[in-house]
Amino acid sequence: MKEAVHIGGRPSPEPDLDELVGRVALGDEDAFASVYDAVAGSVLAVARAVLRDPAQSEEVAQEVLVEVWRTAPRYRPERGTAVNWILTLAHRRAVDRVRSVEAAAARDHRAALLARTPEFDEVSEQVEARLEREQVRRCLRTLTEIQRQAVTLAYYRGLTYSQVAEALTLPLGTAKTRLRDGLIRLRDCLGVTA
Amino acid sequence: MTTTADLHRLTGAYALHALSGDELVAFERHMAGCEPCAQEAAELSATAARLGLAVTVPPPDAMRARVLHRVSSVRQETPDGLTAVRTARAAVRARLLSRWTLAACLAAAATLGGTTVWQHQRAEDALRQARSAQSGTEAIAAVLASPDARTRTAALGGGATGTVVVSREQDKAVFLVSGMARPAAGKVYQLWFDDRGTMRSAGLMDSGRTEQAVLLRGAVDGASGMGVTVEPAGGSREPTSPPVAVLGFPA
Numbered sequence: 276m277k278e279a280v281h282i283g284g285r286p287s288p289e290p291d292l293d294e295l296v297g298r299v300a301l302g303d304e305d306a307f308a309s310v311y312d313a314v315a316g317s318v319l320a321v322a323r324a325v326l327r328d329p330a331q332s333e334e335v336a337q338e339v340l341v342e343v344w345r346t347a348p349r350y351r352p353e354r355g356t357a358v359n360w361i362l363t364l365a366h367r368r369a370v371d372r373v374r375s376v377e378a379a380a381a382r383d384h385r386a387a388l389l390a391r392t393p394e395f396d397e398v399s400e401q402v403e404a405r406l407e408r409e410q411v412r413r414c415l416r417t418l419t420e421i422q423r424q425a426v427t428l429a430y431y432r433g434l435t436y437s438q439v440a441e442a443l444t445l446p447l448g449t450a451k452t453r454l455r456d457g458l459i460r461l462r463d464c465l466g467v468t469a
Numbered sequence: 470m471t472t473t474a475d476l477h478r479l480t481g482a483y484a485l486h487a488l489s490g491d492e493l494v495a496f497e498r499h500m501a502g503c504e505p506c507a508q509e510a511a512e513l514s515a516t517a518a519r520l521g522l523a524v525t526v527p528p529p530d531a532m533r534a535r536v537l538h539r540v541s542s543v544r545q546e547t548p549d550g551l552t553a554v555r556t557a558r559a560a561v562r563a564r565l566l567s568r569w570t571l572a573a574c575l576a577a578a579a580t581l582g583g584t585t586v587w588q589h590q591r592a593e594d595a596l597r598q599a600r601s602a603q604s605g606t607e608a609i610a611a612v613l614a615s616p617d618a619r620t621r622t623a624a625l626g627g628g629a630t631g632t633v634v635v636s637r638e639q640d641k642a643v644f645l646v647s648g649m650a651r652p653a654a655g656k657v658y659q660l661w662f663d664d665r666g667t668m669r670s671a672g673l674m675d676s677g678r679t680e681q682a683v684l685l686r687g688a689v690d691g692a693s694g695m696g697v698t699v700e701p702a703g704g705s706r707e708p709t710s711p712p713v714a715v716l717g718f719p720a
Binding site: 291293294297300302304307308311312315316317318319320321323324333336337340341344345346347348349352353354355356358359362363365366367370374407408410411412426427429430431433434435436437438439448450451452453454455456457458459461462465467468469 | 475478479480481482484485486487488489508509511512513514515516517518519520521522523524525526527528529532533535536537539540541543544545546547548619620621622624630719
């Protein structure tokens, strides 16, 4: 305990989400409904960004939200915020789905990858204007072009780093490095701590 | 061939779920023994989550109904990852009991240390321990069990986690902390109510424990938050050092 910690002023889209998830862990369905209302829009947006297909993304989003209910008793606040836990789960599940679909279709060649090159604005169409989005948009602009493309391809399209390398014609090692230094720059700009 | 230096550089790809197969396994194995890698991976995962939070599409109304309907019949796992065996009747009972159960577990944490709020399925043991506990613990349990109890949890420095539970109705607050470093010899942690910038003493913490639940001494009386300072043994009339932790009370 070396530093003063001001949690009262910590910026959070839903200040009570950690507490709500604690209540969900005790079987509180009303608390779950509140968690749903707070995060369902982002969970669905992440799934749709990665999967594109509306029906599939809705299916994945529902699975993620039910998984939040099911595994809430295992959520540990000391390992990160609830919103972080839920969105990490959403991204993980969307990526798992897109990779299993891709493996089946064997369509991870360069042309297909380039056809999926995302723009943040495209992903965020229909997005309500809000502070969080503005802040992320502003911080993405502080990345180099290659960093920004690499990070957004990996996150919003669910590409592996070798697919990122192929899509951007980068050596594999460079793709790894751009994902890392891009995220580090984003972390510092957003002031993220873990 | 992947070298250790390469593995260090995979934190970004890991956080973005951009590793596949063998490399994911290799990185997770490496991370288990590499504290800085684990820390960086956690920070970059939290950063990636912000990319998710920044996008949103309105979910269809039918999806909400479907999900809420489904959870009413899906069993929850226990904190150790097993699915709880729970009948519908037991579920209702668990819901009715949940606040008291939470309180009981926290009360047990106060006497035993180390018990977490999540171990609510240990309710029966905890209830037994809570009943036999001393009055201080009962007062703590009363705050935690209060229908208007509100909590706020935060990671404090040095790996410690603090939770403050406030009942406006009882005008009392409880501070729970785990993983807190012991104060230096001859020093104690002193608790304070924050009366809009003026610190009012709320008693001392037990210097011998890294995990404890403490009832803040005195009434909340409109305080906006609480603080913890390191003071000479016996405590001080007013803080003599900058706070090591400051927590705003939940609204």
